[in-house]
Amino acid sequence: MDLQHYLKELEELVNIDSGTLIREGVTKVAEFMAEKYRSIGWQTELKDLGPEVGKGVFATNAPGAETYDVVLVGHMDTVFPAGTVAERPFRIEGNIAYGPGVADMKNGCLSMFYAMKELAPEAAKRLSIAICLNPDEETGSNNSKSWIDAIAKKSRYAMICESSRNEEGLLVKARKGMGRVHFEFQGLASHAGNAPEAGRSAIHEMAHCIVALTGLADKAKGTTINVGLVSGGDAANIVADKARAVLDVRFWDNNDWTRVEKAIREMISKSFTPDIKISMEVAAHLPAMFPSPETETFMKLVEKAGEEIDIKILWAEVGGGSDGNHIAILGTPVLDGFGPTGGYFHTPKEFLNIDSIIPRTNLIRRVVESL
Numbered sequence: 001m002d003l004q005h006y007l008k009e010l011e012e013l014v015n016i017d018s019g020t021l022i023r024e025g026v027t028k029v030a031e032f033m034a035e036k037y038r039s040i041g042w043q044t045e046l047k048d049l050g051p052e053v054g055k056g057v058f059a060t061n062a063p064g065a066e067t068y069d070v071v072l073v074g075h076m077d078t079v080f081p082a083g084t085v086a087e088r089p090f091r092i093e094g095n096i097a098y099g100p101g102v103a104d105m106k107n108g109c110l111s112m113f114y115a116m117k118e119l120a121p122e123a124a125k126r127l128s129i130a131i132c133l134n135p136d137e138e139t140g141s142n143n144s145k146s147w148i149d150a151i152a153k154k155s156r157y158a159m160i161c162e163s164s165r166n167e168e169g170l171l172v173k174a175r176k177g178m179g180r181v182h183f184e185f186q187g188l189a190s191h192a193g194n195a196p197e198a199g200r201s202a203i204h205e206m207a208h209c210i211v212a213l214t215g216l217a218d219k220a221k222g223t224t225i226n227v228g229l230v231s232g233g234d235a236a237n238i239v240a241d242k243a244r245a246v247l248d249v250r251f252w253d254n255n256d257w258t259r260v261e262k263a264i265r266e267m268i269s270k271s272f273t274p275d276i277k278i279s280m281e282v283a284a285h286l287p288a289m290f291p292s293p294e295t296e297t298f299m300k301l302v303e304k305a306g307e308e309i310d311i312k313i314l315w316a317e318v319g320g321g322s323d324g325n326h327i328a329i330l331g332t333p334v335l336d337g338f339g340p341t342g343g344y345f346h347t348p349k350e351f352l353n354i355d356s357i358i359p360r361t362n363l364i365r366r367v368v369e370s371l
């Protein structure tokens with residue numbers, strides 16, 4: 001493949017501000033990618049996923065197929081606000097490329113395409129392949145999840161082409177599940193000096209709850225609990241009538257999330273302090289992605305494909321989620337981290353190892369060919 005041409009196109013993609021909320025930017029990336037697939041004769045569709053988000057891209061070499069051998073999934077949005085490109089556009093220093101989304105994951109979107117473009121003609125003819133590029137992964141794929149899942153359900157395998165981890169190029173076989181719970185505490189305000197007994201402190205209640213919530217963690221199972229955000233109160237001399245907390249739960253075992261959620265609901269049904277109302281909402285939930293026996297078979301296949309092109313495959317289990325999580329519970333074997341290697345995602349230091357572009361693109365191609 002032509003690396004210089006790839007880098008030129010990557011520059012073009014990175015230099016489009018496409019934070020999830022910048023809908024026109026994300027759609028511009030979608031149009032760019034759709035055009036690429038059209039240019040190799042694939043049936044391509046800009047997917048309307050609602051007014052809240054930019055367009056998605058669906059592409060396939062098998063129009064009208066009932067099932068697919070594989071679906072490749074990537075996302076076009078980044079976490080960066082409008083104006084980031086003007087501040088720090090795409091640039092190359094030696095073997096490293098920088099810029100917003102350069103490794104999370106405009107590189108992956110492009111590598112998926114190059115891999116498909118260079119697919120052996122025999123494989124391109126034999127296999128039905130689907131491509132899904134979504135516009136809202138960074139905010140939880142709320143508008144695209146059901147669309148991706150519907151295609152993944154009809155697919156034998158799913159490959160997520162997020163960047164692989166660090167320079168060893170670790171692939172991801174397991175991701176923790178995540179639950180995010182918002183709490184609101186409603187108490188009664190009162191003067192802390194003149195009439196403290198007339199008040200009901202929402203902050204005091206929240207403190208009790210935080211201790212109880214933290215107790216729901218299960219170290220042996222790998223279930224962790226973090227209250228990462230709190231707010232509340234109006235002044236030091238007022239008994240606080242309002243407080244808020246946001247809880248982040250991570251777990252390997254989906255049953256353990258059920259246990260935690262149930263315990264939380266029980267806990268808030270009766271407050272520690274009388275007359276305080278607690279409400280909760282599960283604002284986000286991703287099931288854990290854990291390798292099934294079918295996934296293990298898929299891993300063997302990936303290892304063999306790596307061997308054939310001299311790439312050593314190493315596996316990682318990570319705490320963060322991706323579109324792989326919701327695909328995994330459908331029963332479709334899914335692996336993640338097929339993109340070129342990079343690091344510092346979601347920060348201004350985000351980088352991509354240019355040397356990894358050709359080998360990783362070849363890996364995607366080779367894995368698909370071997371399905």
Ligand SMILES: [Zn+2]
Nearest residue numbers: 075104105162
């Ligand atoms: Zn990503």
